[in-house]
Amino acid sequence: MRLTGQVGVVTGAGRGLGREIAAALAAEGMSLLLLSRTGAEVNVLAEELAARHGVKALPAAIDVTDAAAVDRVVMHAEQHLGTVDLLVNNAATIEAREVPFWECDREDVWRVVETNLRGPLLMTRALLPSMVQRGHGRVVNLASRARAATLSGTYTGYAVSKRAVSLFTESLVEPLRGTGVVVLDVLPGLVRTDLTLSMPVWDDVTAWDDASATATVVADIACGSYDDRHGQVLDAPALAGGA
Numbered sequence: 001m002r003l004t005g006q007v008g009v010v011t012g013a014g015r016g017l018g019r020e021i022a023a024a025l026a027a028e029g030m031s032l033l034l035l036s037r038t039g040a041e042v043n044v045l046a047e048e049l050a051a052r053h054g055v056k057a058l059p060a061a062i063d064v065t066d067a068a069a070v071d072r073v074v075m076h077a078e079q080h081l082g083t084v085d086l087l088v089n090n091a092a093t094i095e096a097r098e099v100p101f102w103e104c105d106r107e108d109v110w111r112v113v114e115t116n117l118r119g120p121l122l123m124t125r126a127l128l129p130s131m132v133q134r135g136h137g138r139v140v141n142l143a144s145r146a147r148a149a150t151l152s153g154t155y156t157g158y159a160v161s162k163r164a165v166s167l168f169t170e171s172l173v174e175p176l177r178g179t180g181v182v183v184l185d186v187l188p189g190l191v192r193t194d195l196t197l198s199m200p201v202w203d204d205v206t207a208w209d210d211a212s213a214t215a216t217v218v219a220d221i222a223c224g225s226y227d228d229r230h231g232q233v234l235d236a237p238a239l240a241g242g243a
């Protein structure tokens, strides 16, 4: 139990990679704020993690694009769990239809950009001040090579928002150097989740990457194993394979 006494926040914790990441952090003893819009999913997960690992797990149903809700939930977590050591910006979404940009639904593309970019910006803005003030904290952004977009010219909102999040990570590297706060991108590979199963481009995939690779890397980040790689992109399947 390497993370007993520490507090983490995982967005999009209800299913997919977020759920795996939350479980790996709880298994190390970390108390958690679990966020998603679907309250039922994070409620069940919080009960499971508390029962299995004896950690405090606080579920909250919020949309990460709602600035007031983000600020409220961060304050709530700090009151009930303590100051936050780790933020995992995992929540994301993708366009409903796999079509070229010139055929897209403009509102759907913007919904994707807002979730995937505004969400991490708001969450990080809410949590970084106390991390910098304490001289301790870690921020993990879930990155993507957005291969579907470059392969097929589709999912433009997903591709541009994911690139933008990586640029956001880069933009924090120099300002945070020496503050005790570390920021990293993690690449999960191609993992079978609701998100990838909604994408016809991956219909024929049979060899999926394992979600546990990403969960392990994030837990190791939380333990400080990658502090010397501040600002870098960690390829989870490659690290799990010993690269």
Ligand SMILES: NC(=O)c1ccc[n+]([C@@H]2O[C@H](COP(=O)([O-])OP(=O)(O)OC[C@H]3O[C@@H](n4cnc5c(N)ncnc54)[C@H](OP(=O)(O)O)[C@@H]3O)[C@@H](O)[C@H]2O)c1
Binding pocket: 011, 012, 013, 014, 015, 016, 017, 018, 035, 036, 037, 038, 039, 041, 062, 063, 064, 065, 089, 090, 091, 092, 093, 115, 119, 142, 143, 144, 145, 187, 188, 189, 190, 191, 192, 193, 194, 195, 196
């Ligand atoms: N799966 C892959 O192969 C892959 C590859 C590269 C990168 N990634 C990245 O890994 C992360 C997780 O992806 P995933 O495949 O696990 O996705 P997923 O299975 O679709 O899960 C996404 C999670 O985000 C939550 N979410 C979506 N919109 C939200 C919002 N506005 N506010 C709060 N929560 C929201 C969802 O819950 P609600 O709908 O209940 O809110 C859900 O819990 C994403 O950042 C994705 O870009 C995934």
